[in-house]
Amino acid sequence: MITLTHYLVLAALLFCIALVGIMRRKNLLMLFFATEIALNAVNIAFAAISKYYGDLTGQLFAFFIIAVAASEVAVGLGLLIIWYKRRGNIDLDSLQSMKG
Amino acid sequence: MSGLEQFKDRNVSQNYYKVQIEPYPKTGWEKFKRVLKRSIKLELFVGLKITLMEMLRFNIHTVQYPKEKLPIGPRYRAVHRLLRLLESGTERCIGCGLCEKICISNCIRIDTKVDEHGRKVPTEYTINFGRCIFCGYCAEVCPELAIVHGPDYENASEQRAHFALKEDMLTPLDKLKQQQEYPGFGAPTPVADQRIKKTPLAY
Amino acid sequence: MDAAFVIATIIKILIVLGIFSALAGFGTYVERKVLAFMQRRLGPMHVGPYGLLQVLADGIKLFTKEDFIPQGAVRPIFMIAPVITAATAFIAMAAIPMFPEFTIGGYTVKPIISDINVGLLFVLGVMGAGLYGPLLAGMASQNKWSILGAARTAIQFLSYEVVTGLSVLAPVMIVGSLSLIDFNNYQAGGVSDWLVWKQPIAFILFLIAGFAETNRTPFDLLEHEAEVISGYATEYSGMRWGMFFIGEYANMFTLGFLASLIFLGGFNDLWFIPGAIAILMKVFFIFFFFLWTRASWPHVRPDQLMWLCWKVLMPLAVINVVITGIVMMF
Amino acid sequence: MVEAIAFYLFAFLTVAMFTITVMSKNALYAMSALAAGMIFISAFFFLLDADFLGVVQIIVYSGAVMAVYAFGMMFLDTTKDVKEKNPSKKIVFFLSGMVALLLVLIVLSPIVSDKVQALYPISHDIGNAEAVGIVLFTKYLVPFEVAAIMLLVAMIAGIILASKRMDESITLKIDQEIERSKKEQQ
Numbered sequence: 167m168i169t170l171t172h173y174l175v176l177a178a179l180l181f182c183i184a185l186v187g188i189m190r191r192k193n194l195l196m197l198f199f200a201t202e203i204a205l206n207a208v209n210i211a212f213a214a215i216s217k218y219y220g221d222l223t224g225q226l227f228a229f230f231i232i233a234v235a236a237s238e239v240a241v242g243l244g245l246l247i248i249w250y251k252r253r254g255n256i257d258l259d260s261l262q263s264m265k266g
Numbered sequence: 267m268s269g270l271e272q273f274k275d276r277n278v279s280q281n282y283y284k285v286q287i288e289p290y291p292k293t294g295w296e297k298f299k300r301v302l303k304r305s306i307k308l309e310l311f312v313g314l315k316i317t318l319m320e321m322l323r324f325n326i327h328t329v330q331y332p333k334e335k336l337p338i339g340p341r342y343r344a345v346h347r348l349l350r351l352l353e354s355g356t357e358r359c360i361g362c363g364l365c366e367k368i369c370i371s372n373c374i375r376i377d378t379k380v381d382e383h384g385r386k387v388p389t390e391y392t393i394n395f396g397r398c399i400f401c402g403y404c405a406e407v408c409p410e411l412a413i414v415h416g417p418d419y420e421n422a423s424e425q426r427a428h429f430a431l432k433e434d435m436l437t438p439l440d441k442l443k444q445q446q447e448y449p450g451f452g453a454p455t456p457v458a459d460q461r462i463k464k465t466p467l468a469y
Numbered sequence: 470m471d472a473a474f475v476i477a478t479i480i481k482i483l484i485v486l487g488i489f490s491a492l493a494g495f496g497t498y499v500e501r502k503v504l505a506f507m508q509r510r511l512g513p514m515h516v517g518p519y520g521l522l523q524v525l526a527d528g529i530k531l532f533t534k535e536d537f538i539p540q541g542a543v544r545p546i547f548m549i550a551p552v553i554t555a556a557t558a559f560i561a562m563a564a565i566p567m568f569p570e571f572t573i574g575g576y577t578v579k580p581i582i583s584d585i586n587v588g589l590l591f592v593l594g595v596m597g598a599g600l601y602g603p604l605l606a607g608m609a610s611q612n613k614w615s616i617l618g619a620a621r622t623a624i625q626f627l628s629y630e631v632v633t634g635l636s637v638l639a640p641v642m643i644v645g646s647l648s649l650i651d652f653n654n655y656q657a658g659g660v661s662d663w664l665v666w667k668q669p670i671a672f673i674l675f676l677i678a679g680f681a682e683t684n685r686t687p688f689d690l691l692e693h694e695a696e697v698i699s700g701y702a703t704e705y706s707g708m709r710w711g712m713f714f715i716g717e718y719a720n721m722f723t724l725g726f727l728a729s730l731i732f733l734g735g736f737n738d739l740w741f742i743p744g745a746i747a748i749l750m751k752v753f754f755i756f757f758f759f760l761w762t763r764a765s766w767p768h769v770r771p772d773q774l775m776w777l778c779w780k781v782l783m784p785l786a787v788i789n790v791v792i793t794g795i796v797m798m799f
Numbered sequence: 800m801v802e803a804i805a806f807y808l809f810a811f812l813t814v815a816m817f818t819i820t821v822m823s824k825n826a827l828y829a830m831s832a833l834a835a836g837m838i839f840i841s842a843f844f845f846l847l848d849a850d851f852l853g854v855v856q857i858i859v860y861s862g863a864v865m866a867v868y869a870f871g872m873m874f875l876d877t878t879k880d881v882k883e884k885n886p887s888k889k890i891v892f893f894l895s896g897m898v899a900l901l902l903v904l905i906v907l908s909p910i911v912s913d914k915v916q917a918l919y920p921i922s923h924d925i926g927n928a929e930a931v932g933i934v935l936f937t938k939y940l941v942p943f944e945v946a947a948i949m950l951l952v953a954m955i956a957g958i959i960l961a962s963k964r965m966d967e968s969i970t971l972k973i974d975q976e977i978e979r980s981k982k983e984q985q
Contacts, residue, residue, distance in 0.1 A: 168806045173843070174905040176810050180817055182898050187821035189890050195871055196826065199833050202864070203817050206840050209856070217847040222934045225849050229935070232859050233946040237953030239864050243871045244960025313765040317507040328511040543827050585845075587928055590854040597862035598838065604869050605831055616873065623870040630862055647928055 173214030180207035194246055194256040205235050338417060341451045343400045345429050346393060347416040348436040355442050358412035361386040365404035365413055373397040374404060391432040405452020415451035481582050485562055493718035494524045500760050507764035534707035541611035551709045554602025554716035561595040564588035565726050566650050569736045569744040587647045593633060600626035603691050607701035618700025621690045628778040629681035635786035636674035639793040640664050640731055653735030665732040670789045672732045674782055683720045686763035690771050721759055725752035809842045830872055834865040851928040
């Protein structure tokens with residue numbers, strides 16, 4: 167029998183994978199990938215909680231998270247394109263030009 | 267072969283007609299008018315109608331090539347032929363090497379020797395058909411009308427070297443009777459005599 | 470979850486896979502013949518009677534051809550990309566009711582592999598996920614033409630998915646369900662009940678977007694020979710290339726079934742024609758329409774494609790949805 | 800039984816795919832593994848009776864978001880390895896601490912959850928899509944509108960950001976510009 171804890175552990179596991187990715191990646195695009203994993207992990211947790219408590223709020227939160235992710239992609243990719251045009255690469259280290 | 271006569275008529279220019287091209291719309295209003303005209307006349311569906319009518323009419327023009335063939339022009343430039351003299355059957359080529367010299371893709375090779383009658387004959391005559399562009403210069407330059415372009419255009423083979431050796435091109439002795447005089451490219455036309463103007467000896 | 474259900478599902482899956490793979494091959498033959506007739510040609514004539522065995526010859530050729538992988542390519546992705554195209558095309562068929570229910574030996578067969586209540590969205594979503602085939606193929610090929618094809622895949626499929634979704638939204642509002650069986654039952658009352666009369670704009674938009682999503686001719690910019698050699702499929706050979714085409718033809722049939730189920734009355738009886746034959750006729754008419762336009766209409770440029778999608782089709786779709794909503798409110 | 804098998808299968812698949820995404824040096828592997836993982840996650844939603852959410856996951860995430868990322872990936876050479884930074888010890892300790900905390904919270908959650916009341920209970924008479932719609936357009940109408948406005952803002956922002964100086968070529972730079980960008984980088 168699969169319980170809520172199973173789903174929560176899975177979500178936590180995926181979230182940790184995403185955290186590892188965020189720590190590790192230097193490339194801006196790959197960093198975005200890791201954040202998408204984190205959002206998805208949370209979505210699983212929300213859907214599972216929604217099912218096991220018989221409450222639709224969790225699913226609705228998942229919808230809103232998906233909407234946030236979609237808008238994040240639009241804006242993030244636009245910024246990324248601008249940065250690429252200016253610098254010719256999308257390394258995170260090159261974003262430090264404002265540092266004194 | 268009947269029904270293919272219409273393809274022989276290559277003089278198509280009499281059926282040309284000029285397409286009237288409308289001036290390209292510049293302002294937005296003109297563009298809008300064009301869109302309106304096109305959509306009300308449903309130009310896209312006119313195209314669909316034409317193709318559908320063609321399909322229903324079933325007016326097929328395919329020539330199923332290996333089974334039926336279109337006639338080729340009498341002076342078509344296909345694989346070369348080396349001709350023989352009709353009476354004696356000896357080779358016409360005198361090994362002068364003009365074709366070798368004029369060949370623009372540099373694909374003809376001749377090796378000659380002087381035979382027992384004191385006559386120069388080619389021992390080797392090869393054309394590299396990987397390089398030959400069938401321009402016809404060799405046939406045009408040949409003073410003895412020995413090399414001509416034959417009508418055989420179906421030259422598929424396992425090897426590139428086929429058709430290219432002297433034995434392949436030369437008329438076999440037993441087929442000497444069937445060798446038509448000057449059939450192909452490089453020979454004078456049948457009415458050449460009437461066309462030739464005598465060169466005056468003194469100006 | 471009894472054993473009979475599992476066995477029936479497996480049999481249905483096998484039948485769908487077998488029939489549609491074969492139909493994809495036969496589709497190429499029909500396409501070549503129809504195009505040839507429209508262009509005053511004969512098409513394939515040599516292999517078998519009227520060239521019927523040409524399909525077989527092509528199949529043998531594809532299977533025995535060398536499976537070539539370029540040196541610089543990303544091997545696993547390159548190898549898996551055609552499978553994605555074929556697989557998504559067949560997965561999309563899982564939620565499509567192909568025929569009316571019938572009974573064999575006392576066992577009622579539902580000719581749908583999985584009746585989920587969001588069937589329509591599922592089909593559209595999986596067909597949308599099919600864009601990964603050309604996309605990954607183009608990006609993994611290490612070829613400039615391929616990457617151009619992949620970029621075109623991304624913009625074209627992404628843009629037209631919006632139009633497909635919005636155009637289907639208005640019929641969904643009228644029927645009030647996302648299940649394709651409900652769509653079919655809504656139009657049970659004969660030709661006058663067909664949704665195409667209530668939603669003509671949605672039907673036209675859906676068809677146009679369908680052309681773009683199945684990569685058919687007025688919009689087949691992914692592999693427009695004159696511009697990008699063969700687009701994403703430039704480096705492919707043999708059966709991997711063949712799988713792209715099985716996927717493309719399967720998608721054409723999926724779209725045919727979708728359009729006939731949503732707009733053209735589905736598998737309801739048509740006058741005296743039984744429902745199963747009626748839907749087959751509709752699907753084959755749409756398939757024929759695909760070929761017909763291919764013979765008649767020219768390609769569009771990529772910028773015209775984007776212009777058409779975002780400045781013409783999408784506003785039309787949105788206006789259509791709004792008007793449908795207003796009409797339904799009163 | 801079937802549910803357990805499906806859960807473990809898809810759990811394994813998603814974890815494997817996301818691990819590839821995070822660990823792979825090749826951007827193309829990362830992208831395709833992420834897309835596959837997104838689709839596998841929709842399987843969990845189907846398992847959890849959230850059909851509509853599952854389909855939205857396939858359409859929005861795999862269909863749109865990942866395709867846009869793939870479009871962004873055309874800037875990278877997909878066959879080249881991606882450079883990475885090495886995280887410091889502190890971050891690793893922090894991460895493991897976070898994991899421990901999360902696990903404690905997860906194990907504690909059933910104790911807390913006994914007191915939770917369902918605010919918008921799932922009714923099984925109507926389908927998932929209808930149920931979601933009813934709650935979304937009554938109780939959550941304002942957040943829904945706000946989300947719509949946010950998407951609109953994001954769309955406009957994306958268009959403006961990406962189309963700025965679109966007429967300038969990024970591959971065919973004139974020499975002065977190349978010199979200038981070299982100086983900037985120094």
